Amino acid sequence: MSSYPLHICSIHKWFVIMIATICLIISCGQEKKSGQPNVLIILADDQGWGDLSFHGNPDLLTPNIDRIASEGVSFTHFYVQPVCSPTRAEILTGRYHLRTGVRSTSAGGERIDLDETLISETFLNAGYATGYFGKWHSGSQRPYHPNSRGFEEFYGFTSGHWGHYFDPPLDYNGLEIRGEGYLPDDLTSRAIEFMTNQDRPFFLHLSYNTPHSPMQVPDRWWGQFADQQLLDVPENPNQQNHARAALAMVANIDWNVGRIFDALEQHQIDDQTIILYMTDNGPNGIRWNGGMKGRKGSTDEGGVRSPLFVRWKHHLSEGTVINHIAAAIDLAPTLLELCGINNKLSQIDGKSLVPLLQQTDANWPDRYLIQHWRDRTSVRTQQYRLDHENRLFDMVNDPGQKQDLALQQTGLKDSLMRLKNDWTDSVASELPDQDDRPFPIGYSFSSADNLPARDGIPHGNIQRSNRYPNDSYFTSWESTKDSITWEVEVLTSGTYEFYIHYTCSAGETGSEISLSLMDQSLEFTITEPHEPLLKGMDEDRVPRIESYVKDFKKMKVGNLVLEKGRDILKLKALRISGSYAMDINRITIRMIEGPER
Secondary structure, eight states: OOSSOHHHHHHHHHHHHHHHHHHHHHHHHHHHHHTSOEEEEEEEESOOTTSSGGGTOSSOOOHHHHHHHHTSEEEEEEEOOSSHHHHHHHHHHSSOGGGGTOOOSSTTTTOOOTTSOOHHHHHHHTTOEEEEEEEOOSOSSTTSSGGGTTOSEEEEEOSSOOSOOBSOEEEETTEEEEOOSBHHHHHHHHHHHHHTTOSSOEEEEEEEEEESSSOBOOHHHHTTTTTOOOTTSOSOHHHHHHHHHHHHHHHHHHHHHHHHHHHHHHTTOSTTEEEEEEESSSOSSSSOOTTOSOOTTOOSHHHHEEEEEEEOTTTSOTTEEEOSOEEGGGHHHHHHHHTTOOOOOOSOSOOOOHHHHTTOOSOOOOOOEEEEETTEEEEEOSSEEEOTTOOEEETTTOTTOOSOOTTTOHHHHHHHHHHHHHHHHHTGGGSOSSOOOOEEEOSSTTOEEEEEGGGSEEETTOEESSSSOTTOOEEOOOOTTOEEEEEEEEOSOEEEEEEEEEEBOGGGOOOEEEEEETTEEEEEEOOSOBOOOOBSTTTBSSOOSSOOBOOOEEEEEEEEEEOSEEEEEEEEEEEOOSSOOOEEEEEEEEEEEOSOO
16 A cells, blocks of 8 residues: 555546546547658659650660659649749649749749648648758748748758759758758758658658759769760750750659658658659750650640659559549649648649549549640640640640641630630739739848849849849949849838848959938948859850859848838949949848847
8 A cells, every 4th residue: 555645646646647648649649640641742843754764765764763653653644834933833732823923933923922822831730741842933032932831941942943053052941051962962862851850741842953954964974875866856966965964864863763762661651651753844955755746835745744653652553544634733632632631722723633543533524724834825635735826736646736627626626715715814814914022021030031133123234144034143233323123022120131242353342332222221332352253164064045153242231220111122333443343143131120029
């Protein structure tokens, strides 16, 4: 018999029961969560449908990517949009990209409207660990930044493309850090670390930057293709080398997918993980693509057809092939249903593909899908495509779109034209004629807001370093009449510190610059030279079309006390001491004093 008083024993007994009950509740909760599958979306950038041995490419082998298809489900006719950011918006929202505010691939037009609910937010609210690794391309400043849109962890870059793939500067949860090694390898390592160190189910989006240009790939992969004569590629050396580099980059992705398989199996979470593999548009150059017409940027079949492989071991039948048409807008509702999460995405355009994946619906209804880019709209049904010039093609018998059937099948053509016009009236009309969304400043205390050159507007003779805005910088600043502006909105009143990222050669220092915003200004002088070499050309396998890059010097220019509101942030030279003021890559702004926290 215990020597403790009776009431102490009763309290002790009650305490033990309470602790046991709490533990039971927790364990039940954990058991429920452990029953939910993990999700891994692997998205390649500018890889074509034909850049896989699974689809019959005679020029390369992709055994690890093919494994996702052979051990799971493959879609023969899966469609995305012709370029990057529209497809990404549709994956994340389940809605056609024009509904989400996405109209272009740079200068702010790539941003998903803030009133859109992203699938990442839904997974996060359901208790998932959420991570995004790689190319974001859906907005840079908070609250457009991935950390503000449902992703707890972000490692990568927010621009439409990146100018250097070896040890590049990257964004890690809003902080600038230096990547390690070849970027796709680094992204994979970070993703593996994230996946294998979770005590919750995870939702992970691994968005590779390759085979998007610049065409940089390590010797290990380039050597496999350097001397190979590729089919369906002109004899022109640049085109051959571009295609060789693209395939070498895909071979590297395949190797990294193999690393992912090894990690999932080693940590015994392979069976619990749904893996999807897809690309964001057609190939970024001329190479084998199954004889289809069109490539990146085109609304024809070759520009919008993507692989979609889905593997969930022991839950989806191995080797299943689905011939029904499907699209990026279908992924969000599909993944939520597979994971048993209540779909709170509003007014989606996609539909869940679960009945097809699980082979439970033999009477899948006919549907049509829309591909749109720069006023070119194409309609795809199960059998036909009406292109942007209203030519009609039988895609079953004429996948190369060579015989226009519009005159023979006028009724079908007219009905598809009505569908196209109805879509334009109901969807495209939702997008305003002008993008009047400013670039936000001060969404959260102490987080840095970057205003890159791609989002600014040059005035006078100032130019971007390249006509493609992403990853460019401003140059040719030679007159006090010239200026650079950004339309911004200060979201929180407070004190902000301002930095510029510049280069200036030793003989050109001394220029006096004014930064003005909200009827206030900072004046500063460029006193320290910084003249790094351009880089990228030594690693490029073929000459690039985008800007080369260089390392910019960060300089604090002062603080301003700002009130909430919209205004134009302006940089102007008061005096230019030499032949030019400076080259500028971006402005960084950080709130250092604000409302009581």
